[in-house]
Amino acid sequence: MRILHTADWHLGKIVNNVYMTEDQQYILERFIEIVQEQHPDVIIIAGDLYDRSIPPKQAVELLNHTLTRLINDLNIPVLAISGNHDSPDRLEFGSKLFRKQGFYLDTKLSKDYEAVTLNDEVGPVHFHLIPYVEPAEVAYMLEDPSIKTHQQATERLIEFIMRQYEPTERHVWIGHAFIAGGMESESEERLSMIGGTPYVDASLFEQFSYVALGHLHQSQKIKRDSVRYSGSILKYSFSEANHNKSVTLVDLKDDGSCDIEKIPLIPKRDFEVVEGYFSNLLEGQSSQNPNNYLHIRLLDDGQILDPMGKLRKVYPNILHLERVAFSPSKQKEDLQELKSRQKLAPFDLFTAFYKDIKGDDLPEQRKELIQTAIEELRSKERGK
Numbered sequence: 050m051r052i053l054h055t056a057d058w059h060l061g062k063i064v065n066n067v068y069m070t071e072d073q074q075y076i077l078e079r080f081i082e083i084v085q086e087q088h089p090d091v092i093i094i095a096g097d098l099y100d101r102s103i104p105p106k107q108a109v110e111l112l113n114h115t116l117t118r119l120i121n122d123l124n125i126p127v128l129a130i131s132g133n134h135d136s137p138d139r140l141e142f143g144s145k146l147f148r149k150q151g152f153y154l155d156t157k158l159s160k161d162y163e164a165v166t167l168n169d170e171v172g173p174v175h176f177h178l179i180p181y182v183e184p185a186e187v188a189y190m191l192e193d194p195s196i197k198t199h200q201q202a203t204e205r206l207i208e209f210i211m212r213q214y215e216p217t218e219r220h221v222w223i224g225h226a227f228i229a230g231g232m233e234s235e236s237e238e239r240l241s242m243i244g245g246t247p248y249v250d251a252s253l254f255e256q257f258s259y260v261a262l263g264h265l266h267q268s269q270k271i272k273r274d275s276v277r278y279s280g281s282i283l284k285y286s287f288s289e290a291n292h293n294k295s296v297t298l299v300d301l302k303d304d305g306s307c308d309i310e311k312i313p314l315i316p317k318r319d320f321e322v323v324e325g326y327f328s329n330l331l332e333g334q335s336s337q338n339p340n341n342y343l344h345i346r347l348l349d350d351g352q353i354l355d356p357m358g359k360l361r362k363v364y365p366n367i368l369h370l371e372r373v374a375f376s377p378s379k380q381k382e383d384l385q386e387l388k389s390r391q392k393l394a395p396f397d398l399f400t401a402f403y404k405d406i407k408g409d410d411l412p413e414q415r416k417e418l419i420q421t422a423i424e425e426l427r428s429k430e431r432g433k
Contacts, residue, residue: 060100158206262277283316
């Protein structure tokens with residue numbers, strides 16, 4: 050069975066006051082092209098379809114258009130769960146009706162839990178759709194008040210599932226969680242720590258042929274190849290500037306083993322951190338693509354009139370401009386330098402000041418003049 054795994058679409062996302070809808074539409078068109086090229090038997094979206102509980106109209110329309118293309122036009126079943134950014138109640142609307150069309154969406158756990166079972170030429174594959182939930186919700190579902198952490202909740206859910214299904218058959222877990230050992234970025238909203246740690250150990254999933262995860266935005270495996278985050282479809286902060294976005298193609302074999310391939314997603318506009326001097330940046334050669342979303346770090350330490358306005362004529366999508374000389378880290382360094390200079394003798398303080406201004410050491414003949422002047426001032430002060 051061929052599975053295409055994606056997650057963290059975050060439709061309706063705003064980055065530095067810029068709506069990402071146009072970029073999301075572009076990358077989802079590429080996603081549909083990948084579907085047409087690879088012919089998966091099923092598509093998994095592992096949570097955070099939207100970026101917030103009440104998404105804007107354009108985001109809802111984009112999701113509706115994309116799902117219609119995948120399910121109605123290409124006839125591929127889509128299995129999705131809600132993430133911590135989604136509203137389970139709003140996303141749940143119509144979910145039972147959608148199942149008849151091939152869209153399987155789970156946003157809440159139920160005591161009447163059922164896996165989605167699809168068959169290939171050798172038999173069933175059980176897909177377990179586990180939306181993002183708090184430990185208290187699992188405790189209520191399983192009537193087990195001892196469940197206090199995400200680790201305990203996941204462990205009990207797996208025990209519950211395996212009592213209902215044949216463990217020797219092929220099982221796929223679809224979840225939105227923080228698996229211990231995963232690499233975070235600044236884009237992910239921290240999961241709740243109510244009642245304890247949000248982390249889940251990857252060793253719990255030994256009985257699953259593949260674990261399709263959402264939440265962390267960097268594509269990565271956890272401990273073994275088949276426990277994997279697909280990552281987000283786009284970069285959503287400059288902390289992700291070095292990420293390579295992709296979707297994950299999984300060929301699930303008869304014996305439960307997997308062949309895994311990452312297929313890159315190339316955005317219309319990338320996120321890029323650019324550092325340089327103002328005059329060099331104005332030449333327009335500092336970015337890989339002048340239309341990229343840029344975080345510019347200016348190295349100049351003098352005053353510049355309207356640097357953002359001038360630079361945007363060359364790079365229209367600057368999202369953040371930082372003056373390195375005036376950054377908080379630089380200010381902290383300057384404060385530490387100031388404190389250290391306050392302890393210097395007057396002559397040493399002047400020679401340090403001279404070097405800062407001129408860029409050279411104070412000449413020997415001037416050292417004598419400065420030393421004489423300092424002594425004269427000290428004499429006058431003592432005379433007072």
